[in-house]
Amino acid sequence: MDTTAIDKALISIIEKRIQLNGLSYEDESYDDIEDELHDLEDDFIDEHGEALEDIIGDVHEDFSVDTDVLSPLSYIAQEYVKVGDNELGAQFDANHAQGVPVEVDDLENKPTRLVIIPNPLRIILNLDSKNRKIVWQQQ
Numbered sequence: 001m002d003t004t005a006i007d008k009a010l011i012s013i014i015e016k017r018i019q020l021n022g023l024s025y026e027d028e029s030y031d032d033i034e035d036e037l038h039d040l041e042d043d044f045i046d047e048h049g050e051a052l053e054d055i056i057g058d059v060h061e062d063f064s065v066d067t068d069v070l071s072p073l074s075y076i077a078q079e080y081v082k083v084g085d086n087e088l089g090a091q092f093d094a095n096h097a098q099g100v101p102v103e104v105d106d107l108e109n110k111p112t113r114l115v116i117i118p119n120p121l122r123i124i125l126n127l128d129s130k131n132r133k134i135v136w137q138q139q
Helices: 003-021 030-062
Strands: 081-086 089-093 100-102 112-117 122-126 132-137
Touching: 003 030, 003 089, 030 112, 030 122, 030 132
Parallel strands: none
Antiparallel strands: 081 089, 100 112, 112 122, 122 132
């Protein structure tokens, strides 16, 4: 599995979402940017969806997650914050409220969420408003 390609594709989606979030619906370029985002997301699923579903499924098994595995697009945060740059491109983080709500057996009654964060590619389990755990990262 080429995690660098996944990382680059994910960064492209995030940058396009940031661009789209910066526009109002009335902006004449909004529809074009939204179409570009959907094309990026479709390509992402076509090229990397199966591999990411397998990784997310492994995370669900390893952490006894009772929730079904969703499309990898669901685990992409709605909002990211740029925290730096490296040779691959922009580095991002997402706040603790981002990600797919999941039920973890060992963490009953805690509002846990899984989110994919790129560069380096990793899956984070947001445990609460302050704590998180990296549950998978590219090797």
